[in-house]
Every structure is written in structure tokens, then in C-alpha cells.
Amino acid sequence: MSNSIKTISPVDGSVYVERELASNSSIQNTVNQAVDSQKLWRSTLIRERAAVCKKAVAAFVAKKDDIARELCWQMGRPICYAAGEVSGFEERACAMISMAEEALAPVQTPDKPGFQRWIKRVPLGTVFVVAPWNYPFLTAINAIMPAIMAGNTVILKHSAQTPLCAERIAEAFNKAGLPKGVFQYLHLSHQSTEELMQNDSIDYVAFTGSVAGGEMVEKAIAGRFIGAGLELGGKDPAYIRADADIDQAVEVTMDGAFFNSGQSCCGIERIYVHKDVYDRFVDKAVTLVKQYKLGRSDDPETTLGPVVRATAAEFIRNQVSEAIAQGATAHIDANDFPLDSPGTPYLAPQVLTNVDHSMRVMTEETFGPVVGIQKVLSDQEAIELMNDSEFGLTASVFTRDTDVGVAIGEELETGTFFINRCDYLDPALAWTGVKNSGRGCTLSRLGYESLTRPKSFHIKAT
Incomplete structure (x- = not known):
């Protein structure tokens, strides 16, 4: 030894x-x-x-x-x-x-x-x-x-x-x-x-x-x-209601999903979007993610660095490949991120749609630059899916109606609940989790x- x-x-x-x-x-x-x-x-x-x-x-x-x-x-x-x-x-x-x-x-x-x-x-x-x-x-x-x-x-x-x-x-x-x-x-x-x-x-x-x-x-x-x-661990969800400010929701959730190359216990790993704004949200999210620059961490222009090690990247790639084989749609072409290469910790970001909870990418902690986006028909469906997890660290709702947002938050099994923000620890608030x-x-x-x-x-x- x-x-x-x-x-x-x-x-x-x-x-x-x-x-x-x-x-x-x-x-x-x-x-x-x-x-x-x-x-x-x-x-x-x-x-x-x-x-x-x-x-x-x-x-x-x-x-x-x-x-x-x-x-x-x-x-x-x-x-x-x-x-x-x-x-x-x-x-x-x-x-x-x-x-x-x-x-x-x-x-x-x-x-x-x-x-x-x-x-x-x-x-x-x-x-x-x-x-x-x-x-x-x-x-x-x-x-x-x-x-x-x-x-x-x-x-x-x-x-x-x-x-x-x-x-x-x-x-x-x-x-x-x-x-x-x-x-x-x-x-x-x-x-x-x-x-x-x-x-x-x-x-x-x-x-x-x-x-x-x-x-x-x-x-x-x-x-x-x-x-x-x-x-x-965490598999933290966000829900985008039909009344949300979509531009703000895209900016905040994509940062929550991809900052630190997604290596955050409270990063956004799954997003549920109301059907009325789903297409608009996905289009804007994909456009934003394509603007990231994958590169060496010591390059001042890099906005997405490598994950911590090659084995972690391989785990993430396998999770994504499995989801695609099960019917998920990948919106990011890895060829647009030249440093992405198997066997290295450099990994292109990925946005997946047509996902559901039969896929590991929506239930198992990814801890990488990947997010799944699932369409929902109602607040109640979003609540049920957000709670359908072994984890409960944070959860976010994006809405213009604070009262409705708080009511949703009351039903969520989580340690911290956000409205119109995510992936942040306020030292004045208790940092805690439930379940695993x-x-x-x-x-x-x-x-x-x-x-x-x-x-x-x-x-x-x-």
C-alpha cells in the first residue's frame, strides 16, 4: 500500500x-x-x-x-x-x-x-x-x-x-x-x-x-x-411553470446545471417544464448551452472545464448513452466541442429531452454537465415527479406567482426550496437535506x- x-x-x-x-x-x-x-x-x-x-x-x-x-x-x-x-x-x-x-x-x-x-x-x-x-x-x-x-x-x-x-x-x-x-x-x-x-x-x-x-x-x-x-448526494429538480419568465429561468437553470461542470450536490440535474412553454424553454436552453467553451481550466476564456477525472467522464457518458438508447433525444453535438474525447476528463455538455423516470439520467446522480428536461401537464404532475427521488437536497420553482410557488414548495420533499433561483447556499439559512x-x-x-x-x-x- x-x-x-x-x-x-x-x-x-x-x-x-x-x-x-x-x-x-x-x-x-x-x-x-x-x-x-x-x-x-x-x-x-x-x-x-x-x-x-x-x-x-x-x-x-x-x-x-x-x-x-x-x-x-x-x-x-x-x-x-x-x-x-x-x-x-x-x-x-x-x-x-x-x-x-x-x-x-x-x-x-x-x-x-x-x-x-x-x-x-x-x-x-x-x-x-x-x-x-x-x-x-x-x-x-x-x-x-x-x-x-x-x-x-x-x-x-x-x-x-x-x-x-x-x-x-x-x-x-x-x-x-x-x-x-x-x-x-x-x-x-x-x-x-x-x-x-x-x-x-x-x-x-x-x-x-x-x-x-x-x-x-x-x-x-x-x-x-x-x-x-x-x-x-442530490438529484435536484427545477420546475418551470407556464407563467415563468422563460429567459430568466433558462439563464438560472442552465447555470445551475453546468457551473463547475455539473459537479455540485445541489446542482440542477432534472428540469420539468409545463407543456405551454416547453418548446420555447428547450430551444433557448440548447442555444445557451451551445455557447459554452469547453477547455483547459487555466485558459481564461474557458467556461466549462473538465470533470474531475476520466473515470467520472466515462460514467457520465455511459449514463447519457443508455438514455439515448432508451429513446432520449440529445441536443448537443459533441463534435462542436473538440476537446471532448473518450478516455479523458473533457466532456461536452449535454441537454436531453424525451426523458422519463425509467432512465438513470433522471433518477441517479450524474454529477456532470448533463441535464434532462421533461414535459409536464400540470403543477401536480411536476410535484409528483420532483418527489420521485431517493434524494431531497434542494428544489426550485420558476413562477411569477409567489403564493402558488410557496404552496408547491410546501409539498416538496426537500431541505431547501427556491423560487426563481437555484444552486445557492445562503449562510443565514439552514443547509440540510432529507432522504438519501x-x-x-x-x-x-x-x-x-x-x-x-x-x-x-x-x-x-x-
Whole structure:
């Protein structure tokens, strides 16, 4: 077994990063340091934590250009978009810092003569964060910042595809003067990752990844009686009502489907369009998608980069080919995107019609630059199809009638419901999913609840 990880860049297939895997002794030393540091960190005032964390965010943002370039090469995000993740990191981190004082405030109870009573929110201890490659900074900071602000220590294990992301976050915290051991990272094998979850000193696991990965987490911590936040897969739908602004709906849903080459757990993967506007929507969507430029991620003119690896592209091609064999219509000619080539991670975008739920492309997570568009006859048919999924992360409705849109949203099985937008995380709102999209919550004030435990104080006057 290799004792190192190699990051193969999807840009050109070169080895971009190589790092040694942590040894058993270094893993245990990291855990011991986290436990020791937490005893002091939990006693600091929230405003003191906030001051250090704000400095860390500023130090991170100051490296924006370097981080964008590394992100481009590690996972293939076009360089014209890569710096946007730094801005998103700043927005989410600062939002969680600003709401910490209120979110962590003791819960006061009604007056009761002769007694003082309150509920304090206390940190859990050490939080183990396992982050993915597709939005490597955004997914990580969702858990890291509130965990640290709540008085926990954090150990981060990042994807082998994006190891520099862990190092950049550590660099920012170190520059800000965060006490040693409060934030640490480890480059780990899958086996070591599971073993660390089973370590008695790990008090919570925050995992973002596949459904299979979520199952692994649950098995690893079984019997330990600790919590886990699981943000897993998605097959997120959008519904275009007959009264929608079609130009706006096309622009937003196509961006939601193809940004980051479709590699987003909350990206739009299936669209249902009312029959009255179906042809118009499809025509405009196809016209827009044909304007994408598939190219190397380091080319400033590229708007659609490669997917993360050749095997992922092959999975997507097979899903599309199978749908076409079942009767789906492909609207994009791969020959119009010269870099598209079997055996490479470069993959032309695809818009499919004449699709239905007998096809994997409408039910199984694609995680690539493909979207299926299905005609529906009514709101009720759209609701039934949107709910016909093992996933439930986000769902979107495009309509000019907000009241009707909200009524539809009430019937949808989803963690986040949008009207006239999609594929966005507002840090003031809880980020959560239902069904196989996972469990738990990050962001918003509610995101602090899973990273603390209630401790009740009941004092009788003497």
C-alpha cells in the first residue's frame, strides 16, 4: 500500500501535488494535541474567538489569487470562476462568526421564585471534518468555522484531490494566531479515516460526500453514541411553470446545471417544464448551452472545464448513452466541442429531452454537465415527479406567482426550496437535506446546535 497521495490534475493529467499519508503516531499526536488544546480554547470568550477567526478569514482572502490557481489545477474549476470560492468562503465564515454570540447564548427560562435556571450551550470537544473536492473550501468552512467558534477543536481530512485546501486553511489560522492544536489537518487513507472516527477522542463527525461515504461514517461510529452531520448526494429538480419568465429561468437553470461542470450536490440535474412553454424553454436552453467553451481550466476564456477525472467522464457518458438508447433525444453535438474525447476528463455538455423516470439520467446522480428536461401537464404532475427521488437536497420553482410557488414548495420533499433561483447556499439559512441527501444541518444559527450540547443549570436559593 502506498504511503502517499497523488493529485492528478484533470487539466493535463500531470501529478500536481504529492503528500505523505499521516502515520499512526502522527495521527494520535494530532488527536492528543486537539484534546489538550480544547480544554483551554473552550474557556475563551466568544469575542476573543471571533477576533482570531476574523483575522484568519482576512489572511485567507489575501491569498485569493494563489488559492484560485491551485483550485483550478487540483480539481479543474475554470480560472475565470475559481476565485469566486474564496469570496464564498469569506461570506460564509463571516456570517457564522457574526451570529455566534446570539446562537451560543444561554437559553433563559421563565422566572420561578426561589430558583435560577438556564441552559448553557457547551462545546462537544473535538470535531472531525471530512471534506470533498468539488467545493473544497465552501463545504469545509460550513463546519470548521462554527465548530471553532463554539469552542471545539477541529481536525480536517480533505480529499486526496484537493490536499492543498487543508493546508491553505491551516496557514490562515496560523497567521491569525489561533492557538496551536485548535485547528489541524491530516492527509489520511480511507482506512485511517475510518479508524480516526472510531477514536474515543473524536466527539463529532462532519462529513460531506457520497451516499456510500455516509454509510461508511454511520458504520464507523456505530455504538459510539456521537453525532454526525452527513451532507450526501442530490438529484435536484427545477420546475418551470407556464407563467415563468422563460429567459430568466433558462439563464438560472442552465447555470445551475453546468457551473463547475455539473459537479455540485445541489446542482440542477432534472428540469420539468409545463407543456405551454416547453418548446420555447428547450430551444433557448440548447442555444445557451451551445455557447459554452469547453477547455483547459487555466485558459481564461474557458467556461466549462473538465470533470474531475476520466473515470467520472466515462460514467457520465455511459449514463447519457443508455438514455439515448432508451429513446432520449440529445441536443448537443459533441463534435462542436473538440476537446471532448473518450478516455479523458473533457466532456461536452449535454441537454436531453424525451426523458422519463425509467432512465438513470433522471433518477441517479450524474454529477456532470448533463441535464434532462421533461414535459409536464400540470403543477401536480411536476410535484409528483420532483418527489420521485431517493434524494431531497434542494428544489426550485420558476413562477411569477409567489403564493402558488410557496404552496408547491410546501409539498416538496426537500431541505431547501427556491423560487426563481437555484444552486445557492445562503449562510443565514439552514443547509440540510432529507432522504438519501443526508441528515443534520450546517449554516445559520441552527448550524451551531449539532456542534454543542445543552447543559442545564438548576439552582435553588438558600
